[in-house]
Amino acid sequence: MKISPPAISAKGLTRDFGAVRAVDSLSFVVPAGEVIGLLGHNGAGKTTTIRVLNGVLAATAGEAHVLGLDATSDGPKIRARTGVLTETPSLDERLTARENLGFAAQLFGVTRSEVAGRVVDLLDRFGLLDRADDRVAGFSRGMKQRLALARALVHRPEVLFLDEPTAALDPVAARDVHLLIRAFAAEEQRTVVITTHNLVEAQRLCHRVVILRQGRSIAVGTPAELSQQLSGAGQVEIEVGARQVEQAAAVARAAAHDAQVELDGDVLRVGGLGRESLPALVAELVRADVSIYRVTPSEPSLEDAYFALHAEDDA
């Protein structure tokens, strides 16, 4: 069986700006078709990583390959096959939406006969066809971001880099952009790299995430894997009958010795309880004649994992 090469691979990738190390010995592999998130605070090295992978900045040390091409020496060839949505839309506001896409198409080698059709298709898909001949200066931030995303796709790139795709967008515009990214990733089966500090966004869109801190990778995995690393289990909220909460707490403590039990009105919060132990606990409560009105298990989110990993790294 032939194994297809990864879409992206980085090994010991390092980039310094003077005395500041922006990317520090970063290593990761992205298989073709995966949506991967680079998560981190501002200054974690996310944007610099994208720049190095596209051959726009040179690496100080280490190596990176995109689509089998060397990021240091094959920058133009890599950029012909990748699309990048920069943090600011970077559109020519004096030009119309159609002109912005048309010029980008020419720069990415779309043949003259295909440009017009490709541009109209994208404008239609991104809900901008009725504003095609308006200058971008009059567009809302959300419209500009959609147009910038359309521009990044104009040459049908094999790898799409999205640098903070929804930063500074309102929730509606951010949802629109999420839907477009999901559609692209699902329909086209292309590799997508998203940098973000929006953890909800990463959890929604990414198959895997790399958590960066001061240019270093502190964790790699699926959002679920990273969440599960957090104390191995989540928390469950059990709403019981009035004045039964003390009794329920006693039952819970007896049933699950390692669990942390907290009381909050008529609600019992049991932490550190394995998912497999939950049915037995509920059965014990029923047996003890505790009236149960609601059982809500809550898994640790990627956000919980993110902060826990940062705290762990501090320690």
Place this chain on the structure above:
Amino acid sequence: MRPEAGQFVTAIVRRDLTVVRRSRAVALPIIILPVVLFVGLPLLLTVALRLGQSQLAELQSLIDLLPESIRRLLGEGPLEHQLLTYFLELQFAALFLIVPLLVVAVIAADSFAGEKERKTLEALLYTPTTDVELYIAKLLGPWLAALAVGGGGYVLYAVTANVLAAAQMGRLLVVTPLWLLVVLWLGPAVAALGLGVLVQISSRVRGFQEAYQLGGAVVLPVVVLVVAQAAGVLILDALAAFVLGGIIWLIAGLILWVGFRAFRRESLLLSA
């Protein structure tokens, strides 16, 4: 597939010039200056010479002050003819150089520093262009525009000057070897020099206005040339235009080469 180099260059030049056309702050000086210089000024001068016939003799002293070499160029005709030749053919040849310089200064400032200011540079850096292609395209746009405006300005001036004075002079004005050298050799050289200076300036500033204001200084050598010619220190005849053009091409080539050596995607990105 990565497109051909020519396709990149053409696309960037077209885009840059379209963007320039859409900005009043950039397009207006490019339109107004040639009209003022090539229509307004000769019209004013010719009308003044006609209306001031009675005081014309006072200008004889101006002609007398000129070196012999210049007086020879003015011929032996009536004083008004000598003055028309002096102003319309000789002085305006030096003034003409302001046009390609200003066009280059305005467009290059918009194309380099303006692009940083508008934050459109980063998207351009992520295209499959090489640094060489990007540099050539960024130079070619302002330079071609300077040539086009200069050429158009020359045609406009030739028509104006001849409508105003050809009948009186009994010959065509401005269609001379000197003017052809100025338009086709010296003008493009001066534009290239201005471009080299603007590239250097634009890499050190953040916005269009700053680059344009500093870049305005490139006009100073032309002003010196005009003043030197008026004072009789230097005369821009065909030979001088040819030699000066050669020198300026050399200097421009050197400055553009230095600019090219420093032109790196990475430094552009980090200065944006």
